[in-house]
Amino acid sequence: MNLIVGNWKMNKTPSEALEYINEFKPLVDEIKQTETVIAAPFIYLPMLKKECSKTNIKLAAQNIFYEIEGAFTGEISGKMIKPFAEYVIIGHSERRKYFNETDDIINKKINSTLVSNLKVILCVGESLQHRKDKKTTAFVNMQIKNALKDVKKIDNIVIAYEPIWAIGTGKTASAKQAEEVHFFIRKIIEKMYGIKVARELRIIYGGSVNHLNAKKLINMPNINGLLAGGASLDPISFSKIINSAK
Ligand code: PGA
Numbered sequence: 001m002n003l004i005v006g007n008w009k010m011n012k013t014p015s016e017a018l019e020y021i022n023e024f025k026p027l028v029d030e031i032k033q034t035e036t037v038i039a040a041p042f043i044y045l046p047m048l049k050k051e052c053s054k055t056n057i058k059l060a061a062q063n064i065f066y067e068i069e070g071a072f073t074g075e076i077s078g079k080m081i082k083p084f085a086e087y088v089i090i091g092h093s094e095r096r097k098y099f100n101e102t103d104d105i106i107n108k109k110i111n112s113t114l115v116s117n118l119k120v121i122l123c124v125g126e127s128l129q130h131r132k133d134k135k136t137t138a139f140v141n142m143q144i145k146n147a148l149k150d151v152k153k154i155d156n157i158v159i160a161y162e163p164i165w166a167i168g169t170g171k172t173a174s175a176k177q178a179e180e181v182h183f184f185i186r187k188i189i190e191k192m193y194g195i196k197v198a199r200e201l202r203i204i205y206g207g208s209v210n211h212l213n214a215k216k217l218i219n220m221p222n223i224n225g226l227l228a229g230g231a232s233l234d235p236i237s238f239s240k241i242i243n244s245a246k
Pocket of ligand 1: 206230
Protein backbone atom coordinates (compact mmCIF):
# COMPACT_ATOMS: atom_id res chain seq x y z
CA MET A 1 0.00 0.00 0.00
CA ASN A 2 1.31 3.45 -0.88
CA LEU A 3 2.33 5.57 2.08
CA ILE A 4 1.76 9.32 2.05
CA VAL A 5 3.28 11.30 4.90
CA GLY A 6 2.70 14.96 5.66
CA ASN A 7 5.51 16.51 7.67
CA TRP A 8 4.27 19.63 9.40
CA LYS A 9 7.74 20.42 10.74
CA MET A 10 7.62 23.28 13.29
CA ASN A 11 4.35 24.79 12.14
CA LYS A 12 0.84 25.53 13.45
CA THR A 13 -0.53 26.76 16.74
CA PRO A 14 -2.74 24.41 18.81
CA SER A 15 -5.91 25.97 17.41
CA GLU A 16 -4.60 25.80 13.85
CA ALA A 17 -3.74 22.12 14.33
CA LEU A 18 -7.28 21.40 15.53
CA GLU A 19 -8.83 23.39 12.71
CA TYR A 20 -6.67 21.53 10.19
CA ILE A 21 -7.63 18.07 11.36
CA ASN A 22 -11.33 18.89 11.38
CA GLU A 23 -11.09 20.11 7.81
CA PHE A 24 -8.83 17.26 6.72
CA LYS A 25 -10.77 14.28 8.07
CA PRO A 26 -13.77 14.46 5.71
CA LEU A 27 -11.44 15.05 2.75
CA VAL A 28 -9.74 11.68 3.18
CA ASP A 29 -12.66 9.77 4.61
CA GLU A 30 -13.15 7.59 1.55
CA ILE A 31 -9.48 6.79 0.98
CA LYS A 32 -8.74 3.27 2.14
CA GLN A 33 -6.10 2.11 -0.32
CA THR A 34 -3.45 4.64 0.71
CA GLU A 35 -1.83 4.80 4.13
CA THR A 36 -2.00 8.40 5.35
CA VAL A 37 0.29 9.70 8.06
CA ILE A 38 0.63 13.14 9.64
CA ALA A 39 3.99 13.88 11.28
CA ALA A 40 3.08 16.58 13.77
CA PRO A 41 5.00 18.37 16.53
CA PHE A 42 5.09 16.21 19.68
CA ILE A 43 2.64 18.32 21.66
CA TYR A 44 -0.13 17.90 19.09
CA LEU A 45 0.06 14.11 18.95
CA PRO A 46 -2.33 13.40 21.87
CA MET A 47 -4.97 15.76 20.49
CA LEU A 48 -4.57 14.39 16.95
CA LYS A 49 -4.74 10.82 18.20
CA LYS A 50 -8.09 11.56 19.81
CA GLU A 51 -9.42 13.43 16.79
CA CYS A 52 -8.31 10.66 14.40
CA SER A 53 -9.53 7.72 16.48
CA LYS A 54 -12.31 6.73 14.05
CA THR A 55 -10.35 7.44 10.90
CA ASN A 56 -7.60 5.80 8.85
CA ILE A 57 -5.23 8.67 9.56
CA LYS A 58 -2.06 7.61 11.34
CA LEU A 59 0.43 9.75 13.20
CA ALA A 60 4.18 10.14 13.29
CA ALA A 61 6.61 11.97 15.53
CA GLN A 62 9.26 14.04 13.76
CA ASN A 63 12.08 12.99 16.06
CA ILE A 64 12.92 10.91 19.13
CA PHE A 65 15.73 10.68 21.64
CA TYR A 66 17.51 7.35 21.78
CA GLU A 67 17.45 6.86 25.55
CA ILE A 68 14.24 5.48 27.02
CA GLU A 69 14.11 7.68 30.14
CA GLY A 70 16.28 9.66 32.51
CA ALA A 71 18.03 12.99 32.99
CA PHE A 72 17.81 14.30 29.41
CA THR A 73 16.12 17.67 29.79
CA GLY A 74 13.91 18.58 26.89
CA GLU A 75 13.96 15.20 25.17
CA ILE A 76 11.14 12.78 24.27
CA SER A 77 11.54 9.00 24.17
CA GLY A 78 9.92 6.19 22.24
CA LYS A 79 7.90 4.98 25.17
CA MET A 80 6.38 8.44 25.55
CA ILE A 81 5.46 8.57 21.87
CA LYS A 82 4.17 5.01 21.55
CA PRO A 83 0.60 5.61 22.87
CA PHE A 84 0.03 8.33 20.28
CA ALA A 85 1.95 7.60 17.11
CA GLU A 86 2.86 4.69 14.87
CA TYR A 87 5.88 6.13 13.07
CA VAL A 88 8.91 8.28 13.84
CA ILE A 89 10.81 10.27 11.21
CA ILE A 90 14.52 9.79 11.75
CA GLY A 91 17.48 11.41 10.05
CA HIS A 92 15.64 14.24 8.33
CA SER A 93 18.19 16.49 6.64
CA GLU A 94 17.05 19.42 8.80
CA ARG A 95 17.96 17.46 11.92
CA ARG A 96 21.27 16.46 10.41
CA LYS A 97 21.97 20.09 9.50
CA TYR A 98 20.62 22.17 12.41
CA PHE A 99 20.98 19.65 15.24
CA ASN A 100 24.22 18.01 14.15
CA GLU A 101 22.73 14.54 13.95
CA THR A 102 25.38 12.15 12.75
CA ASP A 103 24.88 8.72 11.19
CA ASP A 104 25.84 7.26 14.55
CA ILE A 105 23.11 9.19 16.40
CA ILE A 106 20.63 8.25 13.69
CA ASN A 107 21.58 4.59 14.08
CA LYS A 108 20.93 4.81 17.84
CA LYS A 109 17.59 6.52 17.24
CA ILE A 110 16.53 3.81 14.80
CA ASN A 111 17.34 1.09 17.31
CA SER A 112 15.51 2.90 20.06
CA THR A 113 12.45 3.46 17.87
CA LEU A 114 12.27 -0.21 16.94
CA VAL A 115 12.70 -1.29 20.57
CA SER A 116 9.73 0.95 21.42
CA ASN A 117 7.65 -0.89 18.81
CA LEU A 118 7.37 2.14 16.61
CA LYS A 119 8.02 2.22 12.88
CA VAL A 120 10.87 4.21 11.37
CA ILE A 121 10.80 6.57 8.42
CA LEU A 122 14.51 6.90 7.70
CA CYS A 123 15.41 9.93 5.58
CA VAL A 124 18.44 9.92 3.32
CA GLY A 125 19.49 12.10 0.40
CA GLU A 126 22.34 13.94 -1.20
CA SER A 127 23.25 17.62 -1.42
CA LEU A 128 23.41 19.49 -4.71
CA GLN A 129 27.20 19.30 -4.59
CA HIS A 130 27.10 15.50 -4.22
CA ARG A 131 24.84 15.32 -7.24
CA LYS A 132 27.03 17.62 -9.31
CA ASP A 133 30.06 15.53 -8.37
CA LYS A 134 28.17 12.34 -9.32
CA LYS A 135 28.44 11.09 -5.75
CA THR A 136 24.71 10.65 -5.12
CA THR A 137 24.68 6.87 -4.98
CA ALA A 138 27.92 6.60 -3.00
CA PHE A 139 26.60 9.07 -0.44
CA VAL A 140 23.17 7.48 -0.09
CA ASN A 141 24.81 4.06 0.16
CA MET A 142 26.97 5.29 3.03
CA GLN A 143 24.04 6.93 4.83
CA ILE A 144 21.96 3.74 4.64
CA LYS A 145 24.78 1.41 5.69
CA ASN A 146 25.65 3.60 8.68
CA ALA A 147 22.03 4.14 9.71
CA LEU A 148 21.23 0.43 9.57
CA LYS A 149 24.42 -0.81 11.19
CA ASP A 150 23.53 -3.86 13.34
CA VAL A 151 19.84 -3.46 12.54
CA LYS A 152 18.77 -7.05 12.03
CA LYS A 153 15.20 -6.67 10.84
CA ILE A 154 13.83 -3.91 8.71
CA ASP A 155 10.16 -4.86 8.36
CA ASN A 156 9.29 -1.79 10.42
CA ILE A 157 11.42 0.59 8.42
CA VAL A 158 10.44 2.81 5.51
CA ILE A 159 13.16 4.68 3.66
CA ALA A 160 12.44 8.20 2.47
CA TYR A 161 14.67 9.46 -0.32
CA GLU A 162 14.83 13.21 0.13
CA PRO A 163 17.46 14.97 -1.95
CA ILE A 164 18.47 18.03 0.09
CA TRP A 165 18.39 20.28 -2.97
CA ALA A 166 14.72 19.43 -3.46
CA ILE A 167 13.52 20.12 0.10
CA GLY A 168 11.58 23.35 0.39
CA THR A 169 13.07 24.69 -2.84
CA GLY A 170 10.31 23.98 -5.34
CA LYS A 171 12.86 21.99 -7.33
CA THR A 172 11.34 18.52 -7.24
CA ALA A 173 13.47 15.65 -8.49
CA SER A 174 12.07 14.46 -11.78
CA ALA A 175 10.27 11.13 -11.63
CA LYS A 176 13.21 9.63 -13.53
CA GLN A 177 15.83 11.06 -11.16
CA ALA A 178 13.91 9.84 -8.11
CA GLU A 179 13.26 6.41 -9.62
CA GLU A 180 16.98 5.93 -10.33
CA VAL A 181 17.88 6.49 -6.68
CA HIS A 182 14.94 4.44 -5.38
CA PHE A 183 16.02 1.56 -7.61
CA PHE A 184 19.54 1.90 -6.24
CA ILE A 185 18.30 1.97 -2.61
CA ARG A 186 16.37 -1.25 -3.23
CA LYS A 187 19.57 -2.84 -4.55
CA ILE A 188 21.48 -1.80 -1.40
CA ILE A 189 18.77 -3.34 0.78
CA GLU A 190 18.80 -6.48 -1.37
CA LYS A 191 22.53 -6.85 -0.73
CA MET A 192 22.08 -6.29 2.99
CA TYR A 193 18.85 -8.20 3.71
CA GLY A 194 18.01 -10.31 0.67
CA ILE A 195 15.62 -10.01 -2.22
CA LYS A 196 12.37 -10.67 -0.37
CA VAL A 197 12.96 -7.93 2.18
CA ALA A 198 14.11 -5.55 -0.55
CA ARG A 199 10.98 -6.16 -2.61
CA GLU A 200 8.72 -5.50 0.35
CA LEU A 201 10.52 -2.37 1.55
CA ARG A 202 8.61 0.83 0.99
CA ILE A 203 10.75 3.63 -0.41
CA ILE A 204 9.02 7.00 -0.46
CA TYR A 205 10.10 10.23 -2.12
CA GLY A 206 10.22 13.66 -0.49
CA GLY A 207 11.30 17.10 -1.70
CA SER A 208 8.86 19.71 -3.03
CA VAL A 209 6.09 17.19 -3.56
CA ASN A 210 2.77 18.81 -4.46
CA HIS A 211 -0.54 17.74 -5.96
CA LEU A 212 0.70 18.54 -9.45
CA ASN A 213 3.80 16.31 -9.42
CA ALA A 214 2.57 13.60 -7.03
CA LYS A 215 0.98 11.34 -9.61
CA LYS A 216 3.99 11.19 -11.89
CA LEU A 217 6.27 10.32 -9.00
CA ILE A 218 4.02 7.70 -7.46
CA ASN A 219 3.57 5.96 -10.81
CA MET A 220 7.25 4.99 -10.92
CA PRO A 221 7.88 1.31 -10.13
CA ASN A 222 10.15 1.86 -7.14
CA ILE A 223 8.33 4.81 -5.57
CA ASN A 224 5.96 3.51 -2.92
CA GLY A 225 4.81 6.75 -1.42
CA LEU A 226 5.55 10.41 -0.81
CA LEU A 227 6.65 12.66 2.01
CA ALA A 228 5.31 16.19 1.67
CA GLY A 229 6.40 19.12 3.81
CA GLY A 230 5.11 22.50 2.67
CA ALA A 231 2.24 21.02 0.64
CA SER A 232 0.95 19.10 3.67
CA LEU A 233 0.33 22.27 5.67
CA ASP A 234 -2.92 22.94 3.87
CA PRO A 235 -5.54 20.19 4.29
CA ILE A 236 -6.91 20.60 0.79
CA SER A 237 -3.55 20.44 -0.95
CA PHE A 238 -2.46 17.47 1.20
CA SER A 239 -5.70 15.61 0.46
CA LYS A 240 -5.14 16.17 -3.26
CA ILE A 241 -1.72 14.53 -2.98
CA ILE A 242 -3.29 11.57 -1.19
CA ASN A 243 -6.00 11.34 -3.83
CA SER A 244 -3.47 11.30 -6.63
CA ALA A 245 -1.70 8.35 -5.01
CA LYS A 246 -4.73 6.07 -5.06
P1 PGA B 1 9.02 20.00 1.26
O1 PGA B 1 9.64 19.20 2.50
O2 PGA B 1 7.89 19.16 0.74
O3 PGA B 1 8.55 21.29 1.84
O4 PGA B 1 10.09 20.16 0.26
C1 PGA B 1 9.79 17.83 2.46
C2 PGA B 1 10.47 17.33 3.70
O5 PGA B 1 11.37 18.01 4.20
O6 PGA B 1 10.13 16.28 4.21
